[in-house]
Amino acid sequence: MICDTDVRPLIEMRGGIAADPARRLAAAADFTLRRGRHVAVTGGNGSGKSTLVKMVTGGLYLRQGSIAYGFREGVRLYEAVRTVCFNDAYGTAESPYYYQQRWNASDRAASPSVGSLLTGAEAAGEAWRDELFGLLGLRPLFDRELVTLSSGELRRYHIARALLTAPEVLVLESPFIGLDPPTRELLCEVMERVAERLGVTFVLTLTSASEAPRMVSEVYRMDAMRCTGPMGVAEAVAAEQAARGDEPLPCLPAPTHDTPRYDRVVELRDATISYGARTVFSHLDWRVASGEGWNVTGRNGSGKSTLLSLVCADNPRAYALDLTLFDRRRGTGESIWDIKSHIGYLSPEMHRAFTDDVPAVEVVASGLFDAVGGGRRITDSLRAAALPWMEALGAGHLAGRSFVRLSSGEQRLVLLARAFVKDPDLLILDEPFQGLDPVVRARAKRVVEAFCSRPNKALLFVTHYPELLPSAINRTLRLGE
Numbered sequence: 001m002i003c004d005t006d007v008r009p010l011i012e013m014r015g016g017i018a019a020d021p022a023r024r025l026a027a028a029a030d031f032t033l034r035r036g037r038h039v040a041v042t043g044g045n046g047s048g049k050s051t052l053v054k055m056v057t058g059g060l061y062l063r064q065g066s067i068a069y070g071f072r073e074g075v076r077l078y079e080a081v082r083t084v085c086f087n088d089a090y091g092t093a094e095s096p097y098y099y100q101q102r103w104n105a106s107d108r109a110a111s112p113s114v115g116s117l118l119t120g121a122e123a124a125g126e127a128w129r130d131e132l133f134g135l136l137g138l139r140p141l142f143d144r145e146l147v148t149l150s151s152g153e154l155r156r157y158h159i160a161r162a163l164l165t166a167p168e169v170l171v172l173e174s175p176f177i178g179l180d181p182p183t184r185e186l187l188c189e190v191m192e193r194v195a196e197r198l199g200v201t202f203v204l205t206l207t208s209a210s211e212a213p214r215m216v217s218e219v220y221r222m223d224a225m226r227c228t229g230p231m232g233v234a235e236a237v238a239a240e241q242a243a244r245g246d247e248p249l250p251c252l253p254a255p256t257h258d259t260p261r262y263d264r265v266v267e268l269r270d271a272t273i274s275y276g277a278r279t280v281f282s283h284l285d286w287r288v289a290s291g292e293g294w295n296v297t298g299r300n301g302s303g304k305s306t307l308l309s310l311v312c313a314d315n316p317r318a319y320a321l322d323l324t325l326f327d328r329r330r331g332t333g334e335s336i337w338d339i340k341s342h343i344g345y346l347s348p349e350m351h352r353a354f355t356d357d358v359p360a361v362e363v364v365a366s367g368l369f370d371a372v373g374g375g376r377r378i379t380d381s382l383r384a385a386a387l388p389w390m391e392a393l394g395a396g397h398l399a400g401r402s403f404v405r406l407s408s409g410e411q412r413l414v415l416l417a418r419a420f421v422k423d424p425d426l427l428i429l430d431e432p433f434q435g436l437d438p439v440v441r442a443r444a445k446r447v448v449e450a451f452c453s454r455p456n457k458a459l460l461f462v463t464h465y466p467e468l469l470p471s472a473i474n475r476t477l478r479l480g481e
Contacts (some may be wrong), residue, residue, distance in 0.1 A: 008070030009034050010080075010169055010201055011056050015065035022405070023051050023060055031056050033169065034230065035070075038195065038202040040212045042236060043222030044437035045409030049205045052227055053171055057081045058205075065344075071168050082162040083090060083171040085408070114149070114157055115142030119294040121164050129164060130200065135190045136160050148275065152178045152300030159187070166198045173205045174408065177434040179298050179346060180464045188213040207409065207437040209236035209343040244439055250447045254421040259456040260326050261290045265426055266311055266460075269322035273306055280306050281479055290425075293459040293472035302480030303345065304462050308428055311460070313339040326425070329428060340370040344424035345434050354403060359384050361399040366385045367418035389417040394443050409435040416444060427451065429443050430462040445470055 008125040011033040055302035071080040102168035220229035266288040272278040309315035313336035323330040362378040364386035
């Protein structure tokens with residue numbers, strides 16, 4: 001006997017137009033999701049991927065068109081659909097998160113552990129719970145406070161939490177961001193097993209169809225807030241390639257100062273960082289000089305973000321280490337603001353910390369005085385200094401728009417401009433291109449390369465994608481070996 005819910009689409013939207021004018025696509029959209037037919041929604045930054053997903057999952061009301069759901073009898077929309085977004089944060093209702101909290105041991109004690117949050121969550125069944133934890137490699141993290149997880153570890157936690165309830169539809173927005181290659185493969189395996197064991201159908205948002213895992217059956221392609229599809233993965237990849245044109249070479253603002261030459265931009269001697277029984281890294285010796293470009297690499301959780309937090313003066317453990325920054329021994333009277341004045345920085349932690357509803361140009365300008373969050377008035381002269389860096393990265397059109405209403409990729413581009421705005425001596429970029437579409441990513445890479453060709457600039461760069469390394473990289477530090 002064939003059940004009606006097996007033949008009806010899980011989600012079917014026809015001629016959908018959102019009620020909110022600020023979140024409306026350029027044309028009415030159609031979308032169909034059938035049980036077991038996994039879908040990717042692809043497109044460039046700001047193309048409307050998240051808007052389409054919100055329309056079909058109840059996050060945006062429709063002014064026009066129709067939408068119908070074919071979930072199992074008695075299952076309501078909010079029970080049937082779960083979403084995991086790139087901006088998932090470390091905080092919970094019981095323990096809110098703020099920037100630098102990961103590096104402050106006294107505050108971390110109030111953060112719940114991974115095990116308490118996962119084992120206390122609603123679950124489809126104990127057997128599935130155990131299998132899921134094993135597949136995602138989460139059991140070794142159970143005793144860790146949530147706030148201590150790396151970006152990749154945090155992503156695995158949020159995916160597990162969403163899967164525990166065995167939804168009928170799981171939406172993963174930019175699911176592979178922050179994951180090293182083995183973990184990306186693991187996630188694809190987990191999705192296939194979840195689909196097979198629990199009948200979950202996946203909707204993935206991706207910047208390119210070339211990122212689609214083999215389980216994806218259909219692609220809806222977004223371009224300039226217009227939706228086309230469904231189409232096959234190969235057809236979508238071909239459409240993307242045909243749409244790409246030659247980007248002009250970026251024009252960078254003129255240098256604002258002569259960068260001094262430092263023999264020791266960074267020097268660590270016999271450095272060990274431990275939290276309880278967990279050692280992040282031990283007996284590390286490392287030296288960075290002016291003009292060098294370093295690729296800081298390693299598996300998720302190997303200590304990359306911890307190391308960068310020491311250099312950026314965010315981690316108080318630096319005072320207990322033999323650490324020299326810009327030819328000055330740490331803890332000899334300098335303030336953290338003295339250190340930060342030399343550094344342009346972008347990281348996943350920083351991205352999560354910007355939640356103020358302010359124009360994007362003001363977020364960029366805040367890099368001139370290293371503020372994270374509001375509290376300082378942005379003058380016209382500060383805006384004028386910020387805008388050329390936005391234009392160099394192709395983000396000038398975002399200057400007056402609210403930062404919190406931008407897509408996550410657009411936000412990432414704005415924060416990248418912020419890292420450049422004070423013409424820093426040391427540029428620290430932790431997964432700077434994640435969430436950027438291929439065209440924007442290529443331009444951003446050229447901006448990094450052009451900036452680092454200036455005399456005495458130093459670069460620390462983290463990525464799990466070797467093909468994204470700028471040409472300025474000439475050294476490698478591999479953690480976890």
